[in-house]
Amino acid sequence: MVSLNINGQSHEIDVSPDTPLLWALRDVLGMTGTKFGCGIAQCGACTVHVDGQPLRSCMLAVSAIGARKITTIEGIGATPVGAKVQKAWLDLEVVQCGYCQSGQIMSAAALLVSNPNPSDADIDAAMAGNICRCGTYVRIRAAIKKAANVA
Amino acid sequence: MSSTSEPSDLSRRDLLKSSAAGLLLYSFHLPVAQAAAASFAPNAFIRIAGDGQITLVMPQVEMGQGVYTSIAMIMAEELDADFPKLMLEHAPPDEAHYANPMLGVQATGNSNSIRAFWKPLRTAGATTRAMLVAAAAQQWGVDPAACSTAASQVIHGASGRKLGYGALAARAAGLKPPANVPLKDPKKFTLIGKPLKRFDTPEKVNGKAVYGIDAMPPGVKFAALASCPTFGGKLGPVDDSKAKAIPGVRQVVVLDDLVAVVGDNQWAAQKGLAALAITWNDGANANVDSALIWNDIRQASTKKGATAKAIGDADKGLRDGDRLEAAYELPFLAHATMEPLNCTVHITPAGCEVWIGTQIMARVQSTVAKTLGLPPEKVTVHQHLLGGGFGRRLEPDMAVKAARIAQHVDGPVKVVYSREEDVQQDVYRPIYRHLFAASLKDAKINGWTHRITGSSVVARWLPAAYTHDVDFDAVDSAVDMPYGIPHFRVEYVRREPPAVPTGFWRGVGPNSNVFAIESFMDELARKAGKDPVDFRISLLDKTPRLKSAVQLAAQKSGWGQALPARTGRGICAQVAFASFIATVCEAEVDENGNVKLRRVLSVVDTGIAVNPDTVIAQIQGGLIFGLTAALHGEVTIAKGRVQQSNFNDYRMLRINDVPNIEVHVVKSGEAPGGIGEAGATAGPPALGNALYAATGIRLRRLPIDREVLAGRKQA
Numbered sequence: 001m002v003s004l005n006i007n008g009q010s011h012e013i014d015v016s017p018d019t020p021l022l023w024a025l026r027d028v029l030g031m032t033g034t035k036f037g038c039g040i041a042q043c044g045a046c047t048v049h050v051d052g053q054p055l056r057s058c059m060l061a062v063s064a065i066g067a068r069k070i071t072t073i074e075g076i077g078a079t080p081v082g083a084k085v086q087k088a089w090l091d092l093e094v095v096q097c098g099y100c101q102s103g104q105i106m107s108a109a110a111l112l113v114s115n116p117n118p119s120d121a122d123i124d125a126a127m128a129g130n131i132c133r134c135g136t137y138v139r140i141r142a143a144i145k146k147a148a149n150v151a
Numbered sequence: 152m153s154s155t156s157e158p159s160d161l162s163r164r165d166l167l168k169s170s171a172a173g174l175l176l177y178s179f180h181l182p183v184a185q186a187a188a189a190s191f192a193p194n195a196f197i198r199i200a201g202d203g204q205i206t207l208v209m210p211q212v213e214m215g216q217g218v219y220t221s222i223a224m225i226m227a228e229e230l231d232a233d234f235p236k237l238m239l240e241h242a243p244p245d246e247a248h249y250a251n252p253m254l255g256v257q258a259t260g261n262s263n264s265i266r267a268f269w270k271p272l273r274t275a276g277a278t279t280r281a282m283l284v285a286a287a288a289q290q291w292g293v294d295p296a297a298c299s300t301a302a303s304q305v306i307h308g309a310s311g312r313k314l315g316y317g318a319l320a321a322r323a324a325g326l327k328p329p330a331n332v333p334l335k336d337p338k339k340f341t342l343i344g345k346p347l348k349r350f351d352t353p354e355k356v357n358g359k360a361v362y363g364i365d366a367m368p369p370g371v372k373f374a375a376l377a378s379c380p381t382f383g384g385k386l387g388p389v390d391d392s393k394a395k396a397i398p399g400v401r402q403v404v405v406l407d408d409l410v411a412v413v414g415d416n417q418w419a420a421q422k423g424l425a426a427l428a429i430t431w432n433d434g435a436n437a438n439v440d441s442a443l444i445w446n447d448i449r450q451a452s453t454k455k456g457a458t459a460k461a462i463g464d465a466d467k468g469l470r471d472g473d474r475l476e477a478a479y480e481l482p483f484l485a486h487a488t489m490e491p492l493n494c495t496v497h498i499t500p501a502g503c504e505v506w507i508g509t510q511i512m513a514r515v516q517s518t519v520a521k522t523l524g525l526p527p528e529k530v531t532v533h534q535h536l537l538g539g540g541f542g543r544r545l546e547p548d549m550a551v552k553a554a555r556i557a558q559h560v561d562g563p564v565k566v567v568y569s570r571e572e573d574v575q576q577d578v579y580r581p582i583y584r585h586l587f588a589a590s591l592k593d594a595k596i597n598g599w600t601h602r603i604t605g606s607s608v609v610a611r612w613l614p615a616a617y618t619h620d621v622d623f624d625a626v627d628s629a630v631d632m633p634y635g636i637p638h639f640r641v642e643y644v645r646r647e648p649p650a651v652p653t654g655f656w657r658g659v660g661p662n663s664n665v666f667a668i669e670s671f672m673d674e675l676a677r678k679a680g681k682d683p684v685d686f687r688i689s690l691l692d693k694t695p696r697l698k699s700a701v702q703l704a705a706q707k708s709g710w711g712q713a714l715p716a717r718t719g720r721g722i723c724a725q726v727a728f729a730s731f732i733a734t735v736c737e738a739e740v741d742e743n744g745n746v747k748l749r750r751v752l753s754v755v756d757t758g759i760a761v762n763p764d765t766v767i768a769q770i771q772g773g774l775i776f777g778l779t780a781a782l783h784g785e786v787t788i789a790k791g792r793v794q795q796s797n798f799n800d801y802r803m804l805r806i807n808d809v810p811n812i813e814v815h816v817v818k819s820g821e822a823p824g825g826i827g828e829a830g831a832t833a834g835p836p837a838l839g840n841a842l843y844a845a846t847g848i849r850l851r852r853l854p855i856d857r858e859v860l861a862g863r864k865q866a
Contacts (some may be wrong), residue, residue, distance in 0.1 A: 097215030097538050127807075135809070137804075138809065
């Protein structure tokens with residue numbers, strides 16, 4: 001059994017210890033907001049926070065997490081920065097197909113926690129690991145700035 | 152649907168029919184209440200319950216293009232519905248009611264959702280509204296002409312009486328739908344033309360949106376699969392002893408061309424798959440490689456093709472003037488939707504259930520039914536949001552594979568492709584070769600011939616539409632050139648590439664043609680000694696909407712103003728999907744041939760922009776999609792296999808590669824054009840022309856070759 005703290009709740013799951021967090025979330029806990037995109041940490045669709053750090057859950061074994069706190073897209077709206085990011089995403093209609101956007105929002109929220117007023121270069125550096133095939137990048141940049149400017 | 156004097160019978164019958172097809176089983180956006188017996192369903196698209204809830208059935212699928220919102224806007228506009236309170240529902244598989252009028256099948260593609268459904272959905276809304284007005288007038292004993300409608304209510308202005316659509320549903324259901332109901336004067340539109348918020352965004356920012364890959368029927372098991380990596384090959388012996396020893400692995404399914412491992416979760420299945428010792432029988436295509444395929448198409452392109460369009464005497468026209476010839480080539484491309492291919496299937500004694508996000512619901516139903524030897528009505532298809540389509544989900548192959556695997560599994564099984572499998576088991580954007588010859592006389596084009604050689608996706612996908620040896624899609628935007636050319640001929644040579652399956656890819660025919668034509672137009676402008684913008688404008692008298700767009704794009708982009716060294720601007724002017732678009736790209740090339748995009752600007756005349764914010768978003772995203780292909784996109788073949796596998800070797804543009812993109816939407820009263828693919832076709836030629844302006848090097852192949860741009864290799 002592996003114990004995980006996800007969005008403030010404790011979960012005991014019975015999976016092999018090398019199981020990536022992505023599949024534990026999706027297939028064992030039914031939390032499907034975190035997406036599978038590439039399996040090799042190239043696209044960022046599976047981004048979650050572990051103690052506030054944005055990590056790719058497709059290559060993060062559940063046994064490596066320990067007592068650290070996991071936040072997923074289902075829980076990020078409960079944080080002040082997460083709520084601001086989601087609102088900016090809505091206000092600017094960032095989303096198209098939406099499949100990558102859980103990961104985009106998780107990366108953006110982590111950026112704004114560590115850097116409340118990012119420049120374009122800061123945004124590009126922090127978000128370069130998240131691919132959007134629909135090409136919503138221009139709006140992602142604008143939405144992060146909008147979220148940053150909301151007091 | 153037909154009317155009847157018994158309203159309750161009508162709604163009950165429709166309800167049953169809908170339930171049988173799965174219509175009420177899966178809803179989108181909000182839970183759908185079971186429609187009350189008195190609900191009013193005058194057509195296949197609109198249902199009004201006694202409690203006033205209006206449900207709109209979506210005949211086209213949502214894959215990011217915003218079509219659910221635009222389609223709802225079109226219906227709600229004529230219906231005068233209270234827009235924010237609408238509920239939306241995926242249509243069931245049902246060719247009779249939901250076939251795309253421009254394609255003749257139930258499919259979403261070719262950027263034609265709005266064009267195809269503009270009139271039918273306005274009519275559906277207006278007719279429903281007229282019946283509600285008639286019901287209210289009957290109830291009040293007043294003249295229908297004295298009634299108006301707003302926010303899902305009928306209003307009798309003289310008396311101040313109002314009735315909600317729900318209260319009128321039962322009475323309206325008893326009325327005969329009137330014919331030829333007048334549509335609104337576009338000047339009176341209150342929804343169409345406004346940048347309304349999308350219905351699907353809220354659940355896409357909080358993780359609640361449900362895509363096909365998120366389907367979780369009770370008891371579902373998870374499968375990873377490997378199909379023969381060599382096209383057309385078969386599975387040889389498989390040793391599954393190590394796989395079966397892995398905890399969580401339940402079953403290994405061995406079929407003639409693929410093997411799947413079923414597990415308690417996707418990780419267990421993937422580990423099991425990796426632990427199999429598989430021998431493949433590569434078959435006849437084991438020696439096919441890119442060089443062979445390119446030689447084949449180059450050879451095929453030397454022969455005359457079927458004439459797709461002729462004006463004047465092209466051969467004579469070519470003899471009169473300064474002649475220029477060029478050949479352009481485009482590579483195979485994979486789709487790489489962010490949501491990898493997947494399908495969940497449950498086969499029961501009663502039939503089969505399928506959970507999927509697809510651009511072709513009815514074809515998925517019929518193809519799975521055929522695979523399983525079931526009548527189509529025994530196959531229920533639950534449609535989901537699509538994590539990208541781009542043409543890949545115009546095919547049913549992933550559903551067929553999932554159904555074949557599910558035949559051996561007790562209970563529901565979700566088959567999820569790895570990214571590598573997704574890239575290597577695609578249907579690829581065909582390679583194309585374009586041969587041009589043109590003559591210039593007085594700095595204008597006198598003669599023009601264009602021979603397009605490549606696979607016909609249409610001949611396989613919609614055989615009835617492939618006539619006279621011409622693929623209408625493969626020559627789209629080439630036969631209907633916006634420029635005035637007196638002597639003109641376009642030919643098409645169908646050539647299927649050895650081994651490699653081909654499919655539709657965002658931008659379809661225009662994607663290849665606009666790149667080739669707009670690049671060659673630039674060459675002609677240079678040969679004529681004219682500025683590329685001036686040259687195009689001088690030939691656009693017959694296409695004033697495009698001419699205006701080019702003029703505006705030149706003005707807004709600062710066309711002609713000085714730029715730093717190794718930096719250039721390029722223009723693309725296109726008519727594609729009935730939209731008129733001018734695009735200017737500004738790019739910089741370093742000494743190693745690396746390209747930096749500095750700025751991209753498009754002026755878009757798409758007629759009436761149903762939701763202008765969606766138009767902007769689609770052009771922004773489409774430009775990036777096309778520029779991604781121009782800068783990085785190429786699938787190559789060795790030993791009958793695709794060499795690319797994941798985002799490390801099939802690269803995408805990332806946020807740090809992308810400059811600001813400005814989109815100006817021209818206000819217009821013309822009928823709406825298509826927009827979902829138009830940006831994808833505009834980016835590559837604008838970039839190629841910018842690179843020529845920056846370096847003097849003309850790139851006639853995609854993707855761009857950095858070695859050529861660095862001057863280390865011949866173009």
